[in-house]
Amino acid sequence: MKFVDEARIRVAAGDGGDGCVSFRREKFVPRGGPDGGDGGRGGSVYLVGDEGLNTLADFRHSRRYAAERGDNGRGRQMTGRSGEDVVVPVPVGTVVVDAETGETIGDVTAEGERLLVARGGDGGIGNIHFKSSTNRAPRQSTPGQSGERRELGLELRVLADVGLLGLPNAGKSTLLRAVSAARPRVADYPFTTLYPSLGVVRVGPGQSFVMADIPGLIEGAAEGAGLGVRFLKHLARTRLLLHVVDVSCIYDDRDPAEDAASVVGEVARFDPALAARERWLVLNKMDLIPADEQEAVTAEIAAAMGWDGPVFAVSGETGEGTAELCRRVMVRLESIDEEGDEHGPGG
Known part of the structure; x- marks a missing residue:
């Protein structure tokens, strides 16, 4: 396989799910009140060291990696499911740079080492958190936060004594x-x-x-x-x-x-x-x-x-x-x- 020591990829973490506006509706329970749950957290993107790889050639074909969005909150104070993380194997010795700023994010120097390159967005909060003595029936909630999106430069630096x-x-x-x-x-x-x-x-x-x-x-x-x-x-x-x-x-x-x-x-x-x-x-x-x-x-x-x-x-x-x-x-x-x-x- 041809040795490739530089690559560029795009990563997108998942957005957080939205908070829910909901009220209890149960028989024989008057004035049930708000019970909207929080949104789930968006999935993050990680790079993980794999000693079985010795080239960045795979990234010539797969250049975009996106994590799953978090689910929205639901009634009965149910929090939305968090999005699945994406784990991308890279050769040990890979240096990761933000392509836009030139900032070095980190490097992967050991088998199994995980490097967070895009953090998932936090979920929004449901209306149950807005309940107060003066606001018994809040209709407010917050949307989920956006996940990080980055273009990354990958450089493979061989690990030798x-x-x-x-x-x-x-x-x-x-x-x-x-x-x-x-x-x-x-x-x-x-x-x-x-x-x-x-x-x-x-x-x-x-x-x-x-x-x-x-x-x-x-x-x-x-x-x-x-x-x-x-x-x-x-x-x-x-x-x-x-x-x-x-x-x-x-x-x-x-x-x-x-x-x-x-x-x-x-x-x-x-x-x-x-x-x-x-x-x-x-x-x-x-x-x-x-x-x-x-x-x-x-x-x-x-x-x-x-x-x-x-x-x-x-x-x-x-x-x-x-x-x-x-x-x-x-x-x-x-x-x-x-x-x-x-x-x-x-x-």
Whole structure:
């Protein structure tokens, strides 16, 4: 199924039922008085997280969701039946925005989590509530209130612990295939990754994390070049970024340090906070570098970048160095959990 990460829908909560004007009419009961009941509450619209969904594609066909209206009140002080709520399943990781105001209503970050997006109207009150010592036969009631109506923008932001960042053809998809059971498309030309891919990386018994591969960035992405920065929002929830750099580009007279700097620049233009997220350097395609030159190439690239953080030399194609990388990532994620890092998957 095609990955769809944005959608727009209309939701309408039910109106409340009207209050009733009624008087008791019973044999042998003189002056029965008012007994009009209240109207029922209108149904509300909720979005609920469903881990079985991983796309917003269904909303290309169903874009309107309306809850039931509340019934009117009746005589004998009978309250009208409340309208049925509408519950709309959405993928876990869906952010909900009011399309008219741009206000973020909330996000759904867990299985079964419910988010109220349109509240049903309250029912009107019947004439029994207007009875007083000076008004023994009130003929007043109130109509039900209108339910909320909204146009919503839905954005799916994948929930991953680790995000892969890099240029097209840096080998991110190959790396994801090497360390997880995910099978993203791989080819020897740019932009083979058109949509985010997720993979579960299992390090040991009870130890695993989720890794996300997003489409590669090129210089000018912030201005719309290539695939732009449309998918960078998927890295907003990650706790750790792995910046994947293709070391084999040195044979094409390209500078890996310049390639890396261009990616960081595009991320900073998109979101300075994301650019400041903890990031490790992963030098990929080391199998294309002679064994006796790998250490020198690694040191040279790190020095050219002015890099003082963790550096890993790996090959997604052969699996060289990937086990150690995943082990170190798992240790760091467990450390972040203990620190209570604010950029966890639900953040």
